[in-house]
Amino acid sequence: MRIAIGSDHRGYSIRPKIVTFLKNIGHEVIDMGTFSQSPVDYPDIAEAVAKKVASGEADRGILFCGTGLGMCIAANKIPGVRAAPCHDDLTAELSRRHNDANVLCLSADLLGERLITRIVEVWLNTPFEGGRHARRVEKIAEIEKELLQECCSKANQAANNPSHQQQEDQTLQA
Secondary structure: OEEEEEEOHHHOOOHHHHHHHHHHOOOEEEEOOOOOOOOOOHHHHHHHHHHHHHHOOOOEEEEEEOOOHHHHHHHOOOOOOOEEEOOOHHHHHHHHHOOOOOEEEEEOOOOOHHHHHHHHHHHHHOOOOOOHHHHHHHHHHHHHHHHHHHHHHHHHHHHHOHHHHHHHHHHHHO
């Protein structure tokens, strides 16, 4: 499996350990950094990893930040990504079994290395259950599709009607 992995500065010390773990159990790793302890903005890393997953360049993604929450919020902005913050075996298993999560978000500050490794292992080895859960995951994909179409439609309208866009801009400035 190809796994894109990334962290902000808070996850800097655990990320290389998980990269090594993943390689040792036979996975191909796309390491998106960060590669120093200098502060970075987690949305940049989350976007890079999430885009690898959404494009199919990676089968799954793993993200680390202080809590795992910021990375999760940012990654879920990318259509096709179902990122889940997990904090134990059960949330890791259910995020895969029921939600078909394709990006795992972990806290570098609140979880120890042994637990992180276990969560990653459970998450990678748990299949999507399908069945009634597939219908729900499809509904999530439909929401994304509808929102993208709506946004594209509005952008096309604005591009084809510059005076309308100028009116909207003036209204926003008022």
